[in-house]
Amino acid sequence: MPVRPAMERITLEVIMRVVFGIEDARRLGALRALLPRLMRIAGSAALVRVPPNVRERALASPLLLRAGALPTTRYVRVRDEVDAILYVEIARRRAEPDTAGGSADADGSADAGGPSDVLSQLVAARDEDGAALTGREIRDELMTLLVAGYETTATSLAWTFERLVRTPGAMAALVAELDAGTPAARGGTSYLDAVVKEGMRARPVVLGAPRLLDDTAKIGGYEIPAGWYLSASIPLVLTDPEVFPEPERFRPERFLPGATSPEAVARANRSWLPFGGGRRYCAGAQLALLEMRVVLAEVLRRVTLTAARPEAEKRRLKNVTLVPGESGLVVARPREDGASG
Numbered sequence: 001m002p003v004r005p006a007m008e009r010i011t012l013e014v015i016m017r018v019v020f021g022i023e024d025a026r027r028l029g030a031l032r033a034l035l036p037r038l039m040r041i042a043g044s045a046a047l048v049r050v051p052p053n054v055r056e057r058a059l060a061s062p063l064l065l066r067a068g069a070l071p072t073t074r075y076v077r078v079r080d081e082v083d084a085i086l087y088v089e090i091a092r093r094r095a096e097p098d099t100a101g102g103s104a105d106a107d108g109s110a111d112a113g114g115p116s117d118v119l120s121q122l123v124a125a126r127d128e129d130g131a132a133l134t135g136r137e138i139r140d141e142l143m144t145l146l147v148a149g150y151e152t153t154a155t156s157l158a159w160t161f162e163r164l165v166r167t168p169g170a171m172a173a174l175v176a177e178l179d180a181g182t183p184a185a186r187g188g189t190s191y192l193d194a195v196v197k198e199g200m201r202a203r204p205v206v207l208g209a210p211r212l213l214d215d216t217a218k219i220g221g222y223e224i225p226a227g228w229y230l231s232a233s234i235p236l237v238l239t240d241p242e243v244f245p246e247p248e249r250f251r252p253e254r255f256l257p258g259a260t261s262p263e264a265v266a267r268a269n270r271s272w273l274p275f276g277g278g279r280r281y282c283a284g285a286q287l288a289l290l291e292m293r294v295v296l297a298e299v300l301r302r303v304t305l306t307a308a309r310p311e312a313e314k315r316r317l318k319n320v321t322l323v324p325g326e327s328g329l330v331v332a333r334p335r336e337d338g339a340s341g
């Protein structure tokens with residue numbers, strides 16, 4: 001089976017429940033079908049290749065929006081269906097101020113006992129003047145979190161499985177740790193943590209973290225003028241052999257203080273930037289890392305995975321992400337001693 005679509009089903013469910021906080025089975029069912037369609041159409045070559053000015057005009061023209069064959073029309077129809085559900089959810093939370101947590105704490109966490117989904121916190125948020133976000137602003141935030149958080153996490157999981165099934169030693173060490181119960185803490189880092197880090201290092205999903213310069217930047221003897229984009233190349237940094245010796249090898253031990261010198265681990269951690277860095281560091285990094293740990297553990301408790309083909313999968317560009325060319329093709333066999341379900 002290809003593992004990436006299976007991971008997408010899980011990460012979509014997480015966004016719908018943890019971020020959108022939707023519990024109603026009917027609305028969940030509708031979004032389960034609509035959101036992948038929206039992502040597919042929004043990223044489709046048919047829509048992306050329409051020049052931006054033509055696209056804007058087509059999106060604003062009631063006449064053109066009646067032409068069902070146009071990619072812009074197909075996009076707007078699905079988007080409007082999704083929006084209708086999201087606006088119902090936003091209105092529902094607004095109508096229940098007591099259960100919306102009242103106010104989000106300064107650190108962004110919900111009041112104790114209140115719902116902790118992101119939508120509830122967005123509804124409860126107030127700016128310095130006490131103003132709430134508009135419905136449209138909340139909807140935009142939810143869509144941003146969906147687009148940024150759903151395929152990225154699924155693809156990272158698929159790559160980690162793709163690497164693990166081709167590195168039997170690492171797979172055996174991980175399964176042994178999981179079978180032993182609570183992951184053994186080695187200097188605060190479990191083998192599971194190290195596998196997640198190494199998966200994201202060996203196969204980063206996002207290529208860069210661009211910044212638009214508002215002033216001249218001097219870097220490595222070059223002067224780059226204001227108005228240019230400057231970006232670290234995430235894959236280049238993560239394969240720097242001075243920081244990550246034998247970068248082509250999948251070796252979680254490089255993040256384990258027990259197996260590698262503390263200085264080398266600290267250096268590896270400093271250069272580990274699959275989530276970008278600085279002020280615009282990924283807002284969902286902690287959620288993504290938690291998801292990856294839980295999903296890896298739960299899958300490997302239930303099934304034994306092996307590579308469907310021996311050769312490594314090629315990297316394929318999909319929108320702005322790098323995905324496994326065969327979607328992470330694995331053979332999954334139920335574990336006789338494993339958890340059921």
Ligand code: HEM
Binds near residue numbers: 150210279283
């Ligand atoms: C393994 C999964 C993920 C990867 C590899 C990833 C990667 C990234 C990267 C490279 C950036 C740009 C950082 C920069 O410019 O310095 C970013 C930004 C962002 N990510 Fe993620 N991300 C992941 C998961 C998530 C999740 C689960 C969410 C939310 C549910 C999320 C929400 C965001 C948001 C909102 C931003 C923009 C932050 C800002 O500009 O202030 N991401 N992510």
